Amino acid sequence: MRSTCIQHPTQEPLLIIRQWQLTFCEGNHCAAALLSLFEYWHNLRLDLSQRARQANAAARQHGKPATQDESQLQFHSDEQLQAGLLDLYGTKKIREGRRLLVTKGAITEHPNPNPRYAFDKTLYFEFHPEVVNNWLEQRRNPPPAGHGSSLPPDPNAPSGDGSINSVTCGKNAERVGKNAERVGKNADSYTEITYEITSETTTTPLPPSSSDPARRSPQAGGSSSGCDDGEKPQDGLAGPTFDGPLANLSADQQERARRIVDPLDPATAQQVLDDWGQAIKSGSIKKSKWAWLEGVTRKAQAGAFTPTTDAAERRQAKERHRKARETSIRRIPTQPLPLPINRPKSRPAGLQALLDAVSPCLGRAG
Numbered sequence: 001m002r003s004t005c006i007q008h009p010t011q012e013p014l015l016i017i018r019q020w021q022l023t024f025c026e027g028n029h030c031a032a033a034l035l036s037l038f039e040y041w042h043n044l045r046l047d048l049s050q051r052a053r054q055a056n057a058a059a060r061q062h063g064k065p066a067t068q069d070e071s072q073l074q075f076h077s078d079e080q081l082q083a084g085l086l087d088l089y090g091t092k093k094i095r096e097g098r099r100l101l102v103t104k105g106a107i108t109e110h111p112n113p114n115p116r117y118a119f120d121k122t123l124y125f126e127f128h129p130e131v132v133n134n135w136l137e138q139r140r141n142p143p144p145a146g147h148g149s150s151l152p153p154d155p156n157a158p159s160g161d162g163s164i165n166s167v168t169c170g171k172n173a174e175r176v177g178k179n180a181e182r183v184g185k186n187a188d189s190y191t192e193i194t195y196e197i198t199s200e201t202t203t204t205p206l207p208p209s210s211s212d213p214a215r216r217s218p219q220a221g222g223s224s225s226g227c228d229d230g231e232k233p234q235d236g237l238a239g240p241t242f243d244g245p246l247a248n249l250s251a252d253q254q255e256r257a258r259r260i261v262d263p264l265d266p267a268t269a270q271q272v273l274d275d276w277g278q279a280i281k282s283g284s285i286k287k288s289k290w291a292w293l294e295g296v297t298r299k300a301q302a303g304a305f306t307p308t309t310d311a312a313e314r315r316q317a318k319e320r321h322r323k324a325r326e327t328s329i330r331r332i333p334t335q336p337l338p339l340p341i342n343r344p345k346s347r348p349a350g351l352q353a354l355l356d357a358v359s360p361c362l363g364r365a366g
Contacts, residue, residue: 013083013084013086015033015036015084015085015086015088016036017029017032017033017036018032018036020136020139021035021036023139024104024106024132024135025097025100025101025104026100028096028097028100030085030088030089030093030094030096030097031096031097031098031100031101033085033088033089033097034081034085034094034097034098034101035101035106035132037076037081037084037085038074038101038106038107038125038127039127039129039132041074041076041127042072042074042127042129045072045073045074045127046072048069049069049070049071049072051068052068052069052070053068053070055067055068056068056070071113071126072126072127073110073113073124073125073126074124074125074126074127075122075123075124075125076123076125077122078091078094078095079291080294081094082094083291104131105128105131106127106128106131106132107125107126107127107128108125108126108128109123109124109125110123110124110125110126111123111124112124240258240261240266240269240270240273241270241273242254242257242273242277243277244274244277244281245277245278245280245281246273246276246277246280256290257273257276257293260290260293260294260297261273261293261297263297263301264297264300264301268300268305270315271300271305271307271315272293272296272297272300272305272307274307274308274315275296275307275308276289276292276293276296278308279292
């Protein structure tokens, strides 16, 4: 990339729309921007899927179940898509752009593939580069013009308005159906499908750890996410605690915060919530506290999150106190203390001497 004379801030949202994307989307700028966003995320998913396959293969070799998500599904809420497009378009325009991309076969929309989250009504997206590449190839090498051509018509050739014909969409839908079936069969071996939200940076994304793929998007606003991909606390274990400044949150607000940090491992999720509470207490959040929490969660998934000193020390002190309390409880003797021996009651010697002295006087008085 050519260098620039401007020193751009790091972690700054970036949006790129190419001319061919605008042509593919029939002049719909919002759909072209979404196409660029989904393309970037798919590139990340290809790398994450390869890492997930390696981690699952290693787990199976040691007799453990596969916990990493090998699919290429992306998760973006309406608010995250709007932030990724730098708030240039509203929710209505974004949904229209999505429908156009679905019609052209560039993306498909799916429900949450994990049966454990059947109640989740959010959408998952899968980008289909073969549809776009086919369109670009036909654009670069159009079939020869004229009725005398002996070449058969290309079933994948784009129509005159730039859209993909029904044959291409049918083949793509069949392939997507098979992929969805494969994801469904493997869903039991996944602990969770990791939520995917774009993270903004102007540099190369940080490499994710082997246990949890990183997600950093230079094309969508906000920070990126990743933790043990699909790794969640086991059923029956306590979730994150809401103490300190977060103790005043309602039950609905706590549940909302818990769902935002749900993709993270329990320790990291608690650190993010601690930082969130400190930021709320100090008043450093200038806009939406929920947008702040979503952004920091994405950073934690990308491996770019560093807990603040106060929150980390407070959490460590609380953990030390808990361990010390458990240790003191274990030291309490389990056997009951011996009961005191029952002895006959007797008067103190001084009281007995007093009674002996006054008894003659009481007898004479009678």
